[in-house]
Structure formats: C-alpha cells, structure tokens
Amino acid sequence: MGSRRRNFLVAGNWKMNGSLAGVQALAAANADGAMARLNLVQLVLFPPFLYLPEAQRCLGDSGMAWGAQNVSEHESGAYTGEVSAQMLREFGCACVLVGHSERRALFGESDAVVAHKFLAASRAGMTPVLCVGESLQEREQGATEAVVARQLRAVLDLAGASAFTDAVVAYEPVWAIGTGATATPEQAQDVHAFIRRCLAEADAEIAAGVHILYGGSMKRANARELLAMPDVDGGLLGGASLNVDEFMAVAITAQRLAQGVT
Numbered sequence: 637m638g639s640r641r642r643n644f645l646v647a648g649n650w651k652m653n654g655s656l657a658g659v660q661a662l663a664a665a666n667a668d669g670a671m672a673r674l675n676l677v678q679l680v681l682f683p684p685f686l687y688l689p690e691a692q693r694c695l696g697d698s699g700m701a702w703g704a705q706n707v708s709e710h711e712s713g714a715y716t717g718e719v720s721a722q723m724l725r726e727f728g729c730a731c732v733l734v735g736h737s738e739r740r741a742l743f744g745e746s747d748a749v750v751a752h753k754f755l756a757a758s759r760a761g762m763t764p765v766l767c768v769g770e771s772l773q774e775r776e777q778g779a780t781e782a783v784v785a786r787q788l789r790a791v792l793d794l795a796g797a798s799a800f801t802d803a804v805v806a807y808e809p810v811w812a813i814g815t816g817a818t819a820t821p822e823q824a825q826d827v828h829a830f831i832r833r834c835l836a837e838a839d840a841e842i843a844a845g846v847h848i849l850y851g852g853s854m855k856r857a858n859a860r861e862l863l864a865m866p867d868v869d870g871g872l873l874g875g876a877s878l879n880v881d882e883f884m885a886v887a888i889t890a891q892r893l894a895q896g897v898t
C-alpha cells in the first residue's frame with residue numbers, strides 16, 4: 637500500500653465525441669471486474685448528456701462513476717436547451733465538470749457563471765470538478781498563477797471554502813489540451829501546489845484533501861511521470877479516454893503508483 641494522502645481519480649471527458657456503442661465498449665472492458673480491482677483509483681466517465689442513461693444502465697455496478705460535462709446554473713425554468721443539476725442527479729451523476737476551458741472560450745462562460753454552476757452542482761449533491769488553466773499567451777506573459785487564482789477566487793467567494801470539501805479541481809493548461817504538448821511533470825506540480833496553497837489560505841484542512849487532477853494530452857505514455865508528482869491526484873483525459881485500452885492503461889498506472897509499485 638502506498639503512502640499517498642489522496643487516492644487517485646482518473647476521469648475521461650469525451651467532449652462531443654463517442655457513441656452509444658462506445659459506452660457499451662467501456663462497460664465491456666469491465667466484464668472480468670477489471671474496474672473493481674482498481675480499488676485505489678476512482679474512475680469517472682463524462683460522456684455527452686445523451687449517453688448518461690446508457691452509462692447509468694451499463695456502468696451501474698462497475699465501480700466507475702459517471703457525470704456530465706456541463707450543467708445549468710439555474711434550478712429550473714425557461715432556459716431552452718439547458719440541463720439542470722437535479723436532472724443529472726436523476727440519472728445517477730456523481731459529478732459534473734464546470735468551467736472547462738472550451739466552455740469558457742467557445743461559449744463565453746465567465747468566472748461568475750462558472751461559480752454559479754459549481755454551486756448548482758454542489759447544492760444538488762454532486763461533486764463539481766472545477767476546471768482552471770491558463771492560455772499559452774497568459775503563460776508566456778507570466779500570468780499563470782494570476783489566472784488560476786482569479787478562477788479559484790470566483791468560486792471561493794461565491795461558494796466558500798467549505799464547498800471544496802466535496803469538490804475536485806482540474807488544472808488544464810489550455811495550450812496542452814488536444815495539442816500533444818503535455819505540461820512537464822514539474823510545470824504541473826508547480827501549478828497544482830499553487831492551487832493547493834490558494835485553497836489552504838481559505839482552509840488548510842480542506843485544501844489538503846482536495847483532489848487536483850491534471851488534464852492536457854495525458855495518456856499512457858506520460859501518465860506515470862505526471863501522476864508521480866505529490867500534488868497530482870489523477871488525470872482528466874480527453875482524447876486518450878476515447879480509447880478503452882488507453883484509458884484503462886492510465887488507470888492501471890495510477891493503481892500501481894498508489895500501491896507503491898515502481
């Protein structure tokens with residue numbers, strides 16, 4: 637047994653990819669109980685909304701949780717095209733992504749909107765997975781910490797530090813998403829430690845327990861060195877999560893690290 641304070645969480649964000657058959661293929665990978673054997677790794681699938689009922693049907697007792705990629709900040713009402721947190725709960729969602737950089741950049745989600753979505757998820761009893769991260773330009777300007785601190789602050793100010801008792805933060809540098817250009821383990825560790833320090837200023841105990849995932853071109857080939865970093869508590873995989881073998885290989889890497897196998 638390893639000595640990590642936090643077990644690993646390995647999640648797959650399918651974005652607007654995948655299929656009904658893809659959900660079934662993932663469930664089939666569990667035919668021999670492979671997922672349940674990963675007892676030190678929490679697996680989560682974030683498929684498109686429409687596949688959530690199928691995830692509920694065929695991942696129900698796999699040990700893998702499922703969640704949505706987005707949620708409305710409103711409880712109910714005249715918001716055509718939106719999906720509420722309560723509706724996601726009805727389909728067994730355990731968590732929900734909020735503030736993914738694609739939502740921020742392509743759909744104009746502000747820090748304030750993201751904070752309200754975080755709160756909506758929390759209030760419905762789901763774990764918000766708050767995505768933060770800087771663009772290439774912001775990194776080159778030396779603004780990484782300022783950007784990440786601002787994104788965290790918006791949520792801390794609205795929801796309070798206690799809301800992070802059951803929340804996850806995903807550090808996803810925008811320049812590493814879908815580009816094949818992964819952050820180095822040191823770059824990831826630096827920002828993860830910074831995120832934890834920001835949360836610790838609000839509540840040290842809660843900060844110590846929060847899972848901070850890395851996302852951005854994570855795959856089998858680079859997972860081990862990233863997950864070996866002390867403040868990297870798992871991964872949020874995009875492209876690599878669409879391939880069952882690749883996704884499971886990252887999960888097995890996390891299990892081995894958690895067991896202290898080198």
Ligand code: 13P
Pocket residue numbers: 649736808812813814815816851852853854872873874875876
């Ligand atoms: P990639 O793994 O495809 O770079 O995507 C990461 C991501 O955005 C996960 O949310």
